[in-house]
Amino acid sequence: MQMLGMGQAVNQALREEMQRDSRIFLAGEGIGVGIHDSPMMPTYGLLEAFGPERVKDTPVSEAAIAGLAVGAAAGGLRPVVEVMFNPFFTLASDMIVNHAAKLRYLSGGKTSFPLVVRIKSGAGFGAGCQHSHNLEAWVAHCPGLKVVMPATPADAKGLLKSAIRDDNPVVFIEDMGLYFAPAEVPEGDYSIPIGKADIKRPGTDVTLVTWSKMLGVAMQAADQLAREGVDVEVVDLRTLTPLDTETILSSVRKTGRLVVLHEANRTGGFGGEIAALVMEQAFDALKAPLRRVTGPDIPVPASPPLERFYIPDAGQVIAAIKELL
């Protein structure tokens, strides 16, 4: 099987979908001729393959890029636009939050907005907090948006295909750290349904719910604990909204323990939503209080030791799990 980083897997999905459907176009800052030109990047080579009519380098105008997607979707196209770094989403957010998410509802279901906003996210690049700030909980809070956050290249390819084929706006968040971690990706066309979590590691003692880059940390912690005789079930959400509540709840009912792990900071993070879900619907199954392992409530710092301090690691996950046993 081919080994691809997540950027390459995204690239393959875009390429295959664009070949399939001429209504799909791409727009963003530096997606054709860019400053991050590398075969590991998601839009590498697509300008050459599809031409400037379908691969649109835009001015530095996040609101215009997002509005381009909203209008073009209403006009019959299937836009896939890119927000270069997650914090820049705030500049695009009116178009996504007030328009992409709401205009269908406001029309009484008469219009639809089949668009994908790809957002590059994740700390670990020494770029500091205006380039690293995981905002998935913000978008997950908006009815009308689907929020997808894959953890593996194979999932990214299949989920992006579903996102592009979906008639609703989808926010698709890619952690850039995963661009450089090659893994097996099936060849050819396949899709993975939005709204289905994936049990990446079955276990019986504790449920560890996570998503995106933190899956790697979760698996590392689970491997370490397995050597100590603790059997961790790792649930990769893959999609935050619509949330696969059934997979989470049935796992917790089986293990009786829950730890939620995400890179974003704690307060208002999506981990709170998972916690509330389990407290409301599986409280009686819990053998111990639940725990969250998250970034601290600070902006992401730039210096390597400070940034490492910010990003949750396996040691914190192991410590949290041991508190529950």
Add this chain to the structure above:
Amino acid sequence: MSISTQTKLDMLRAMLLARQFEETLTELCRQPGKIHGMMILATGQEAVGAGVCAALSPEDVILTNHRSHHHLLARGADPKALMAEIFGRRTGCNKGKSGTLHLAVPEVNALCTTTIVGGGFPIATGLGFAQQYQKQEAVTVCFFGDGATSEGSFHEALNLAGLWRLPVIFVCENNGYAAAQSYAEHTPVESLAARADAYGMPGECVDGNDAPSVLEATRRARERALAGDGPTLIECMTYRWRGHGETDPQHYQPAEEIAAWKERCPIARLSGFLQASGELSDAELEDLRASAAAIVTEAVRFAEESPWPEPEEALDDVWAE
């Protein structure tokens, strides 16, 4: 290109309908319990909607804002469905989800309506891009007020539209006020049309109370757009007779200013012109007025007799299946 008598009469008909529709809404707002929520009217600005829409083809797309009734009616939206939506009824054009503020009528290619001030600009570029991409013989019109030009989205979207030569007509209704701020209190330059220079597109300022002038400017802009020459900014000088909304006491609008602009009523102007030229008799004008009144009376009856939505219908229409 000259304007046919038929087109002039069509514009007059649209303006009379919009005026009747909105004056009726003003009356209804005074009656307790009739209308729930905000009411934002374009009374006195009817020539902009009528003039622009008379220049368009059915394939063209319009994108409007919170002050939308005159645009939508001129575009041919069903007055009954609009009124029922304003009343919050299930038979409304948006099943009660939008109310008066966000009326979307895809049936007449009014695909999106946004009340986020300035929200229309980026979406209009997207709609124009879709038309260009699909090589359609169609343009997008984006209606907005003078206040919206203070939003950052104005700059981003007009820059992109100019850069990509998108078939978009940006129609500014300069009604003199952004909420309670007069034009001079919110903008440091005399002409908004002049801002077009900054985006590589022509800007034109027209008398927004003169429907034929608005029509002709829109025709020129449409021809440019269809020829691939890109967007145009049209500034229509007009005036907001009512407050920002119907509960606005208008303390900041001088009474003599309102009175002076009422002297320049766009409906009296076009009907007077048509009567003077012999294209419209007094009896025909009365017929047009009576017809508009009958349509609005029927729309109100339809709305009042229509059922409320069931509460659980609030859950519908979030997602496309």
